Amino acid sequence: xxxxxxxxxxxxxxxxxxxxxxxxxxxxxxxxxxxxxxxxxxxxxxxxxxxxxxxxxxxxxxxxxxxxxxxxxxxxxxxxxxxxxxxxxxxxxxxxxxxxxxxxxxxxxxxxxxxxxxxxxxxxxxxxxxxxxxxxxxxxxxxxxxxxxxxxxxxxxxxxxxxxxxxxxxxxxxxxxxxxxxxxxxxxxxxxxxxxxxxxxxxxxxxxxxxxxxxxxxxxxxxxx
Amino acid sequence: xxxxxxxxxxxxxxxxxxxxxxxxxxxxxxxxxxxxxxxxxxxxxxxxxxxxxxxxxxxxxxxxxxxxxxxxxxxxxxxxxxxxxxxxxxxxxxxxxxxxxxxxxxxxxxxxxxxxxxxxxxxxxxxxxxxxxxxxxxxxxxxxxxxxxxxxxxxxxxxxxxxxxxxxxxxxxxxxxxxxxxxxxxxxxxxxxxxxxxxxxxxxxxxxxxxxxxxxxxxxxxxxxxxxxxxxxxxxxxxxxxxxxxxxxxxxxxxxxxxxxxxxxxxxxxxxxxxxxxxxxxxxxxxxxxxxxxxxxxxxxxxxxxxxxxxxxxxxxxxxxxxxxxxxxxxxxxxxxxxxx
Ligand SMILES: Nc1ncnc2c1ncn2[C@@H]1O[C@H](COP(=O)(O)OP(=O)(O)OP(=O)(O)O)[C@@H](O)[C@H]1O
Ligand SMILES: [Mg+2]
Numbered sequence: 288x289x290x291x292x293x294x295x296x297x298x299x300x301x302x303x304x305x306x307x308x309x310x311x312x313x314x315x316x317x318x319x320x321x322x323x324x325x326x327x328x329x330x331x332x333x334x335x336x337x338x339x340x341x342x343x344x345x346x347x348x349x350x351x352x353x354x355x356x357x358x359x360x361x362x363x364x365x366x367x368x369x370x371x372x373x374x375x376x377x378x379x380x381x382x383x384x385x386x387x388x389x390x391x392x393x394x395x396x397x398x399x400x401x402x403x404x405x406x407x408x409x410x411x412x413x414x415x416x417x418x419x420x421x422x423x424x425x426x427x428x429x430x431x432x433x434x435x436x437x438x439x440x441x442x443x444x445x446x447x448x449x450x451x452x453x454x455x456x457x458x459x460x461x462x463x464x465x466x467x468x469x470x471x472x473x474x475x476x477x478x479x480x481x482x483x484x485x486x487x488x489x490x491x492x493x494x495x496x497x498x499x500x501x502x503x504x505x506x507x508x509x510x511x512x
Numbered sequence: 513x514x515x516x517x518x519x520x521x522x523x524x525x526x527x528x529x530x531x532x533x534x535x536x537x538x539x540x541x542x543x544x545x546x547x548x549x550x551x552x553x554x555x556x557x558x559x560x561x562x563x564x565x566x567x568x569x570x571x572x573x574x575x576x577x578x579x580x581x582x583x584x585x586x587x588x589x590x591x592x593x594x595x596x597x598x599x600x601x602x603x604x605x606x607x608x609x610x611x612x613x614x615x616x617x618x619x620x621x622x623x624x625x626x627x628x629x630x631x632x633x634x635x636x637x638x639x640x641x642x643x644x645x646x647x648x649x650x651x652x653x654x655x656x657x658x659x660x661x662x663x664x665x666x667x668x669x670x671x672x673x674x675x676x677x678x679x680x681x682x683x684x685x686x687x688x689x690x691x692x693x694x695x696x697x698x699x700x701x702x703x704x705x706x707x708x709x710x711x712x713x714x715x716x717x718x719x720x721x722x723x724x725x726x727x728x729x730x731x732x733x734x735x736x737x738x739x740x741x742x743x744x745x746x747x748x749x750x751x752x753x754x755x756x757x758x759x760x761x762x763x764x765x766x767x768x769x770x771x772x773x774x775x776x777x778x779x780x781x782x783x784x785x786x787x788x789x790x791x792x793x794x795x796x797x798x799x800x801x802x803x804x805x806x807x808x809x810x811x812x813x814x815x816x817x818x819x820x821x822x823x824x825x826x827x828x829x830x831x832x833x834x835x836x837x838x839x840x841x842x843x844x845x846x847x848x849x850x851x852x853x
Contacts, residue, residue: 412600414598417600418596420589421593422590423616432613436604437602437603439604512603512648
């Protein structure tokens with residue numbers, strides 16, 4: 288413990304707050320992931336099926352979704368947070384803290400994830416759709432048993448990548464009082480020059496990223512095909 | 513029975529199938545042949561309504577099914593099995609599960625029965641040992657047999673095949689065609705098969721249709737369509753496939769038979785084993801020069817398709833022709849320009 292105290296004197300002084308911040312980051316990433324991945328997956332599937340003439344082709348719907356996705360993706364995150372302040376207040380009744388940070392992160396990640404889902408699904412052999420239709424399958428079964436199944440490795444890959452993006456956005460949200468390790472690094476490391484806090488925060492973030500990647504690799508290995 | 517009545521199919525106002533009518537009887541093997549881009553795949557997909565025709569009617573057992581929708585359409589499609597040029601297997605599933613996933617759960621069969629049926633089917637197509645392999649681990653011929661097992665698992669009435677052999681080597685092609693014929697016979701399954709190989713139609717088809725530029729140019733037994741039909745686009749198609757159609761122009765050019773009358777003799781079935789050429793010589797003193805040709809099996813009939821020049825006097829030739837016609841040998845005269853180069 289004494290080595291730790293010498294290496295990270297300032298962290299030692301705020302050890303409870305550090306642990307608290309770490310948990311906040313994990314919480315933010317986790318909750319954001321649940322919302323963003325669920326909605327993003329649906330949106331990605333919606334983009335896929337409304338674009339494909341054999342599925343639920345609808346040019347108008349596709350164009351609208353496509354434009355929205357592009358629009359949100361092109362807004363820098365910091366600005367998006369500012370833009371969404373009213374929405375955030377409406378949903379979580381506050382504009383600071385972890386819950387307040389989650390709203391803009393979810394909004395930012397959904398189109399990012401949806402576009403990747405769409406691309407991964409588009410990589411599935413299009414001829415399988417026809418094969419499935421010839422077996423009398425409907426759109427739902429084609430999406431479930433053909434697309435999601437055949438693209439599962441790709442989906443795991445982009446999910447890991449997106450999780451890492453969420454970690455990064457959650458840190459950025461700290462700038463505006465979003466809580467978590469980003470917030471901590473700003474408060475102590477940036478404002479008070481306590482570099483050891485920044486350093487350890489970085490280490491923990493890297494650990495989370497590493498863990499995400501390892502889990503993804505492991506699942507991919509287990510699936511094999 | 514499958515029926516198409518005045519079917520036309522357009523893509524973006526561009527007609528791809530033009531006013532085609534045909535009937536496919538239960539239990540027959542029906543071929544669709546034609547050049548690339550002729551509209552074969554499009555036509556085939558109208559049979560199970562994967563493509564809805566722009567105009568015209570589709571019949572299944574005398575019932576007009578053209579406008580089926582929703583669950584009725586799905587149910588209708590389940591009467592068909594379909595296999596494709598590139599097999600279209602699911603890479604994340606084993607051989608067994610590729611077949612398993614196709615099982616129609618609505619039939620409510622017991623798991624045990626289903627298992628048994630899949631095993632049996634895999635045995636029929638010769639894949640019982642590969643049940644737990646993934647498609648990536650199989651050869652083309654094996655993949656196509658998985659596709660067949662998958663197509664047959666729901667006991668369809670009709671098997672639609674879109675160029676099932678064109679990604680296979682000759683050996684695998686042969687195995688597959690034999691398998692299809694066996695299935696056709698044993699399960700009384702109607703088979704509709706697209707191919708650009710005349711040999712494939714000769715091997716298994718009862719009837720073939722020749723599609724050119726979206727139109728139905730010929731319909732009949734393989735020998736009727738590929739030997740008797742003189743439509744120039746069919747003759748040209750044959751010239752890429754059939755040996756005699758390649759050798760004839762070559763022989764003509766090399767040995768200077770220009771200006772001489774060339775007869776195409778189509779000798780069928782029992783006449784094939786008659787000494788016709790010696791008979792002609794004995795009876796009418798006519799000598800026969802064979803320029804090109806060959807004996808081949810077309811479905812269930814055997815045909816000797818010969819290109820000859822008769823040497824002798826005019827009356828002798830005339831008597832020869834009468835004699836052959838009486839024996840039901842089909843004769844066509846080929847002028848210089850008629851035989852495709
Ligand atoms: N979905 C589509 N949209 C637009 N045009 C199409 C579509 N499907 C086919 N076509 C066109 O229709 C024509 C016939 O296509 P089809 O696939 O039926 O030909 P095919 O006889 O099966 O050819 P091949 O032997 O090369 O498979 C082609 O010119 C093709 O470009
Ligand atoms: Mg085709």
